[in-house]
Amino acid sequence: MSFLKVQNIQHTYFTKDSRTTALSDISLTVEEGEFVSILGPSGCGKTTLLSIISSLIKPTQGTVLLENKPVSTANNDIGYMLQQDYLFPWKTIEENILLGLKLSKQLTEKNKSAALSLLQQMGLGDVEKQLPKQLSGGMRQRVALVRTLATEPKLLMLDEPFSALDYQTKLKLEDLVSQTLDEFGKTAILVTHDIGEAIAMSDRVYLLSSRPGRIHKTFEMPEELKTLSPFNSRNHEAYPSLFQTIWKELESLEQGNG
Numbered sequence: 001m002s003f004l005k006v007q008n009i010q011h012t013y014f015t016k017d018s019r020t021t022a023l024s025d026i027s028l029t030v031e032e033g034e035f036v037s038i039l040g041p042s043g044c045g046k047t048t049l050l051s052i053i054s055s056l057i058k059p060t061q062g063t064v065l066l067e068n069k070p071v072s073t074a075n076n077d078i079g080y081m082l083q084q085d086y087l088f089p090w091k092t093i094e095e096n097i098l099l100g101l102k103l104s105k106q107l108t109e110k111n112k113s114a115a116l117s118l119l120q121q122m123g124l125g126d127v128e129k130q131l132p133k134q135l136s137g138g139m140r141q142r143v144a145l146v147r148t149l150a151t152e153p154k155l156l157m158l159d160e161p162f163s164a165l166d167y168q169t170k171l172k173l174e175d176l177v178s179q180t181l182d183e184f185g186k187t188a189i190l191v192t193h194d195i196g197e198a199i200a201m202s203d204r205v206y207l208l209s210s211r212p213g214r215i216h217k218t219f220e221m222p223e224e225l226k227t228l229s230p231f232n233s234r235n236h237e238a239y240p241s242l243f244q245t246i247w248k249e250l251e252s253l254e255q256g257n258g
């Protein structure tokens with residue numbers, strides 16, 4: 001039994017006078033603790049696929065099972081880390097990271113201190129009482145990660161979480177996120193436009209083609225990269241040729257010959 005099983009997804013958006021098939025014939029599985037990425041040209045259906053996996057939209061066809069059950073939006077099955085941090089500007093960092101627990105009526109002394117100690121572990125122990133606007137973009141994304149992990153979701157959806165950050169912050173955050181998810185044994189799906197990021201962070205990369213989005217190719221990352229941090233993966237000798245291979249495939253898709 002796979003942890004996450006996405007079977008034969010097809011999705012068509014209907015409007016009054018048009019229909020767009022965004023996804024067709026998508027099947028994939030993710031095992032517990034794995035990190036996979038979804039890469040593809042603009043408009044290939046990445047966001048649609050994430051929304052279907054999270055059960056925010058119901059696919060026209062197909063099923064999604066998490067631990068053999070349909071995904072539930074009610075019981076913290078899914079946690080999100082998005083391009084924008086969506087921290088509430090009028091709430092302190094502490095209030096922001098505890099909000100999910102509070103709303104789902106799970107706030108206890110135990111998980112409160114776990115969340116605060118994770119904040120400390122992220123190097124943010126001294127900003128608890130500050131407001132989001134007092135923090136840099138990278139710090140705010142670290143807060144967003146703590147808030148996401150605080151509710152102990154089974155599956156994490158990372159939708160371009162580093163794309164608004166400067167390059168150096170992004171590389172540092174990739175390492176921190178990767179290390180934290182490993183430590184917690186979390187399973188994650190990353191949507192990205194960044195080939196390097198996908199290679200450096202993932203166990204497996206799914207390359208989608210567009211109109212409709214299908215799985216064009218699946219790239220299993222070599223074992224020697226899987227065990228390295230994202231930063232060290234980018235500097236490994238296996239990295240440039242993998243980058244070239246995926247780059248060429250993506251180029252061919254963008255030129256419509258895929």
Ligand SMILES: Nc1ncnc2c1ncn2[C@@H]1O[C@H](COP(=O)(O)OP(=O)(O)OP(=O)(O)O)[C@@H](O)[C@H]1O
Pocket residue numbers: 013014015020021022040041042043044045046047048049
């Ligand atoms: N609500 C909607 N109604 C109609 N068509 C939609 C809707 N949402 C998305 N689409 C279409 O479905 C296709 C896939 O869109 P989606 O946003 O999932 O792609 P994406 O890969 O996330 O794009 P990008 O990389 O540009 O963010 C596109 O052709 C888009 O125009």
